[in-house]
Amino acid sequence: MAKELYVVGIGPGAADGMTLQAAEALEASQVIAGYTVYVDLVRERYPDKEYLATPMRQERERCHLALQAADGGRTTAVVCSGDAGVYGMAGLLCELGEQYPGVDIHIVPGVTAALSGGALLGAPLGHDFAVISLSDLLTPWEWIERRLVLAARGDFVICLYNPASHKRRDYLRRACDILLRERSEATVCGYVRNIGREGEEHRVLSLGELREIPADMFTTVFVGNSRTRRVGERMVTPRIPREREE
Amino acid sequence: MAKELYVVGIGPGAADGMTLQAAEALEASQVIAGYTVYVDLVRERYPDKEYLATPMRQERERCHLALQAADGGRTTAVVCSGDAGVYGMAGLLCELGEQYPGVDIHIVPGVTAALSGGALLGAPLGHDFAVISLSDLLTPWEWIERRLVLAARGDFVICLYNPASHKRRDYLRRACDILLRERSEATVCGYVRNIGREGEEHRVLSLGELREIPADMFTTVFVGNSRTRRVGERMVTPRIPREREE
Numbered sequence: 001m002a003k004e005l006y007v008v009g010i011g012p013g014a015a016d017g018m019t020l021q022a023a024e025a026l027e028a029s030q031v032i033a034g035y036t037v038y039v040d041l042v043r044e045r046y047p048d049k050e051y052l053a054t055p056m057r058q059e060r061e062r063c064h065l066a067l068q069a070a071d072g073g074r075t076t077a078v079v080c081s082g083d084a085g086v087y088g089m090a091g092l093l094c095e096l097g098e099q100y101p102g103v104d105i106h107i108v109p110g111v112t113a114a115l116s117g118g119a120l121l122g123a124p125l126g127h128d129f130a131v132i133s134l135s136d137l138l139t140p141w142e143w144i145e146r147r148l149v150l151a152a153r154g155d156f157v158i159c160l161y162n163p164a165s166h167k168r169r170d171y172l173r174r175a176c177d178i179l180l181r182e183r184s185e186a187t188v189c190g191y192v193r194n195i196g197r198e199g200e201e202h203r204v205l206s207l208g209e210l211r212e213i214p215a216d217m218f219t220t221v222f223v224g225n226s227r228t229r230r231v232g233e234r235m236v237t238p239r240i241p242r243e244r245e246e
Numbered sequence: 247m248a249k250e251l252y253v254v255g256i257g258p259g260a261a262d263g264m265t266l267q268a269a270e271a272l273e274a275s276q277v278i279a280g281y282t283v284y285v286d287l288v289r290e291r292y293p294d295k296e297y298l299a300t301p302m303r304q305e306r307e308r309c310h311l312a313l314q315a316a317d318g319g320r321t322t323a324v325v326c327s328g329d330a331g332v333y334g335m336a337g338l339l340c341e342l343g344e345q346y347p348g349v350d351i352h353i354v355p356g357v358t359a360a361l362s363g364g365a366l367l368g369a370p371l372g373h374d375f376a377v378i379s380l381s382d383l384l385t386p387w388e389w390i391e392r393r394l395v396l397a398a399r400g401d402f403v404i405c406l407y408n409p410a411s412h413k414r415r416d417y418l419r420r421a422c423d424i425l426l427r428e429r430s431e432a433t434v435c436g437y438v439r440n441i442g443r444e445g446e447e448h449r450v451l452s453l454g455e456l457r458e459i460p461a462d463m464f465t466t467v468f469v470g471n472s473r474t475r476r477v478g479e480r481m482v483t484p485r486i487p488r489e490r491e492e
Contacts (some may be wrong), residue, residue, distance in 0.1 A: 009361070011265060019357060020262040020269065083361050084369075091369035091482045098477060109357045109365040111265060115255070115329045119355040123330075123337035127385070128393055130376040130402060138485050139373070147374055147400045154396035155389070156376060231344060236337045239384050 003103045004028075005070040006077040007093050009084040009110020010038060013196030015045050017116060022108050029077035033066040034089075038079045050074075063093050067100045083112035087133055087161060114159040117192035117220040120202045122234025124190060124222040128156055134171045135162040148175055152182035157237050158223040163191075164215040172221065176211035179223060183207060188224040190235040195220065204235045249349045250274075251316040252323040253339050255330040255356020256284060259442030261291050263362060268354050272323050279312040280325035288325055296320075309339050313346045329358035333379055333407060360405040363438035363466040366448045368480030370436060370468040375403040380410070380417045394421055398428035403483050404469040409437075410461040418467065422457035425469060429453060434470040436481040441466065450481045 006025040011017030018026075026032065026046055032039060033052035043051060052069065054062040063078070070076040080088040090107045097105050118125045130151040134144060151158050158179070163172040179187075185208035192202040193216070205213075207223060215221065228237040252271040257263030264272075272278065272292055278285060279298035289297060298315070300308040309324070316322040326334040336353045343351050364371045376397040380390060397404050404425070409418040425433075431454035438448040439462070451459075453469060461467065474483040 014267075016266040016270065017355075019257060019265050023266065024262065083357075083364075083371075085364045086361065086371050086375075087373070087485065088369070090365070091372035091484055094368050094477045094480050094482050095484070107365040107369070109361040111329075111355050111357060112361060115332065115355040115358060115361075118329075118331045119336070119353040122340050123334070123353070125329075125332050125377075126337035127333070128376070128378045129332075130374070130397070130400075131371075132374045143401070147402065150396045150400035151376070151402075154376075154393045156393065156397075231340045234340050236340050238337055238341070239333065 001073050003070050003073060004075045004106065005066060005093070005103050006106050006108055007084040007090045008077050008079050008108045009082055009088065009112070010042060010079050011111040011196070012082065012113060012116035013041060015041070017111055017196050019108070019110065022110060025106070025108050026077050028075055030074045031069045031076040032079060033062055033069070033076060034079035038081050042079055059089065059092060060096070063089065063096045067093070067096060067103055070103045071100045080110070083110045084108060086112045086131070113161065113195060113220040116195045117202070118222065120192050120195065121190040121204060121222060122231065122236045124157055124224060124228065124235045124237055125159070126237035126239055127225060129159060130156040131159045131161065133161040134168070134175055136168070145178055148178045149182065152179050155225045157225045157228065160221040160223070162217060163219050163221050165217045172213070172215040173211050176207060180207060183223070188228045188230055188235055190222045191215070191219055193219045204230055204233060247319050249316050249319060250321045250352065251312060251339070251349050252352045252354055253330040253336045254323050254325050254354045255328055255334065255358070256288060256325050257357040257442070258328065258359060258362035259287060261287070263357055263442050265354070265356065268356060271352070271354050274321055275323035276320045277315045277322040278325060279308055279315070279322060284325045284327050305335065305338060306342070309335065309342045313339070313342060313349055316349045317346045326356070329356045330354060332358045332377070359407065359441060359466040362441045363448070364468065366438050366441065367436040367450060367468060368477065368482045370470060370474065370481045370483055371403055371405070372483035372485050373403060373471060375405060377405045377407065379407040380414070380421055381408040382414070391424055394424045395428065398425050401471045403471045403474065406467040406469070408463060409465050409467045411463045418459070418461040419457050422453060426453060434474045434476055434481055436468045437461070437465055439465045450476055450479060
């Protein structure tokens with residue numbers, strides 16, 4: 001008996017942000033598991049599946065439920081917002097999957113917020129970049145601070161995930177203050193909120209202005225490198241052809 | 247008259263790696279432009295479009311041709327491998343688009359190699375990561391070296407694009423030697439080649455072993471952080487729950 005588990009990145013929110021491969025994996029699944037918000041996004045499209053929705057923090061339990069469903073012979077998909085692996089569930093499922101040796105785990109990538117948000121803003125990630133989560137739920141804040149400093153020194157474009165939450169209202173401001181030690185106030189930045197969902201918004205602004213915005217957990221932030229510029233309403237990081245710029 | 251230009255990330259190669267939104271954009275286009283290799287991937291699926299294929303280096307010309315086609319009223323798509331913005335054409339098209347004020351530019355994101363390659367290997371990008379291109383065609387090597395050092399010091403997972411080409415055969419080895427100053431030989435690494443295409447392969451190995459592989463321009467390389475581990479045949483970077491690891 002085939003025992004299949006798909007870990008599926010469904011992209012930014014709206015159904016058309018998922019890949020054809022992701023749609024096929026969901027189509028092939030009898031059971032769909034995930035955090036309530038993402039499951040609801042998928043349910044509209046696939047109303048006839050069996051759903052296992054679990055609240056935010058219960059990730060380990062969600063993984064076991066999904067692995068058990070697959071182990072019992074029901075093809076199961078675990079849905080993740082954005083990509084399956086970028087701060088997603090794929091890693092934990094691979095680890096816990098060792099306890100279910102009969103289950104084949106297939107990881108289906110998706111468009112993470114750095115890419116979908118980048119497309120809304122223009123092309124902020126046109127050159128080397130770093131992705132850093134500001135959530136200190138699982139990572140000591142000192143590590144986060146150190147990574148911000150080093151990424152800024154390396155003149156990476158920086159994409160910030162989880163810039164704030166109810167309990168961490170001032171984290172984006174703290175991050176901006178750290179970055180402002182290494183980068184100018186005029187650094188071209190951008191943010192997007194609710195990508196592909198109701199209330200979608202985006203804005204290009206300076207690092208000085210970014211410090212003042214009220215971010216939430218549905219916001220993704222982009223801090224340009226020293227060559228990032230505004231092009232019309234957009235944020236663009238050029239690939240720096242030497243003949244043009246030197 | 248609508249003058250629409252889509253910049254479309256088509257994902258890793260096979261058609262099912264593109265998003266539904268990307269497929270809709272190609273469907274809606276009369277003209278499809280791009281580098282020959284990527285155009286050929288799309289042509290099978292959409293044989294009845296007008297194609298503008300140009301060789302590797304002629305990106306500026308390709309952009310102008312596409313913008314002119316759109317400006318003439320033919321809805322046009324420029325296809326990029328992976329994402330539209332990550333080392334892609336979106337930035338240049340935004341910049342040159344200023345010369346074609348009547349053309350509306352829509353950027354459609356796609357699954358870049360960091361994500362599609364990551365999915366093949368397991369979950370290497372489960373925590374903060376940096377993406378660095380080893381191509382010094384447009385970037386001075388000293389910048390690349392500096393970014394490698396800083397990313398390694400920050401314990402970022404590192405994803406390397408363009409690790410080698412005919413003219414840059416030893417660049418991956420040079421990068422590994424730089425990383426080996428900061429990270430142990432046993433660091434868990436991986437590489438993928440020809441993602442989603444004929445000849446696809448992937449392998450998990452140590453940083454010491456990575457130094458010896460013959461990379462090419464269709465290879466994407468992953469260097470784990472200090473907590474990345476092998477799980478079965480896979481490369482997994484955990485999200486470091488404190489209660490488990492400290």
